[in-house]
Amino acid sequence: MLATEVDRASVEKMVRSFYAMLIKDDLVGPFFTKALGDDLKNDKWYEHFRTLDNFWLMMMTGEKGYMGDPFLPHVFIGKLTEETFARWLELFSKHVHSQFIPEIADKFDKKAEILAKKFMEFLEIGDEFEDDDEY
Numbered sequence: 001m002l003a004t005e006v007d008r009a010s011v012e013k014m015v016r017s018f019y020a021m022l023i024k025d026d027l028v029g030p031f032f033t034k035a036l037g038d039d040l041k042n043d044k045w046y047e048h049f050r051t052l053d054n055f056w057l058m059m060m061t062g063e064k065g066y067m068g069d070p071f072l073p074h075v076f077i078g079k080l081t082e083e084t085f086a087r088w089l090e091l092f093s094k095h096v097h098s099q100f101i102p103e104i105a106d107k108f109d110k111k112a113e114i115l116a117k118k119f120m121e122f123l124e125i126g127d128e129f130e131d132d133d134e135y
């Protein structure tokens, strides 16, 4: 059944099942397995999941808890391209729509798209270098 609310339980479920699917993708998966390993039960993944739970709760509900810098880790994980981001966004969109009712899934999508665009600007990928909109 599709979740009708964004709360810790629905976000935790979405985050874990998203990465279980993402690491199997031939384009995006290797970035994650290289950084965090391929055992989703290891300590690095545990931390990553906790971080992402807090990150998405903050993005979607404003709940404080995420204290990190979402941009910086992406500088060090290897060469990200427009294609990699497009794949990530496509898989994320499909996944959130399999987890949440459309109104909520669309909001996740929108947040992810805005941030991905920011990441690409930050990483100097593509040719749009505006920095006037907030995420």
Ligand code: HEM
Pocket: 028, 031, 032, 035, 036, 048, 051, 052, 055, 067, 068, 069, 070, 071, 073, 074, 077, 080, 081, 084, 085, 088, 111, 112, 113, 115, 116, 119
């Ligand atoms: C090309 C697509 C992407 C790839 C391959 C990717 C990969 C990664 C990897 C490997 C990490 C873990 C780094 C580490 O702990 O060593 C990470 C962290 C993270 N990613 Fe991404 N990412 C992508 C896109 C995105 C997008 C679009 C978002 C947000 C909408 C996002 C949000 C985050 C956040 C919040 C963290 C945790 C940062 C922290 O430690 O505070 N990523 N990403």
